[in-house]
Amino acid sequence: KAGVTQTPRYLIKTRGQQVTLSCSPISGHRSVSWYQQTPGQGLQFLFEYFSETQRNKGNFPGRFSGRQFSNSRSEMNVSTLELGDSALYLCASSLLRDRDGYTFGSGTRLTVV
């Protein structure tokens, strides 16, 4: 079956712009999580959605937001981009919760210039 699909793979944006990243989970998976990966901070949890509701949120500013649609696809948005937002953004899907395990996509590499 198809894995977790993230689009686009690469993005270059200018400081101050906004960006939207997309994630399509594995068919049947209802939980979608987002993580930011940087060399300095490692892998950090952004937020998690289940049945269109945000169940948990990490310690990121309000410029980072997300949503989940009825088909479980998810988007995350970053407004007023800063240089420090340059990172690999990973999406992960799970059937229901932690113990089901998470399958990660290949990520979107965002570069802010």
Place this chain on the structure above:
Amino acid sequence: AQSVTQPDIHITVSEGASLELRCNYSYGATPYLFWYVQSPGQGLQLLLKYFSGDTLVQGIKGFEAEFKRSQSSFNLRKPSVHWSDAAEYFCAVGGSGGYNKLIFGAGTRLAVHP
């Protein structure tokens, strides 16, 4: 606070040698433990996971891990390393606390000498 510590940032082993990557965690509730591997420019691939039961867990690619509650550890092992195992390895904890998120360690980068 929940945390995961991977004490070794870099490890180099010879092909065919055994491998052990260390992971220690701090978690208030019953931990669910995971090991992931990441190749350059790629996402994370799940190697194995532990929720309960047998403390020795078998995973893909010949990896195994042992959960030791008394030591708060979940070390990853492989008896004979292949050159293709060179990658970065992440230990993560999630759990019954209902947090629905993973907390990752900083990762261990594995290099394999021929």
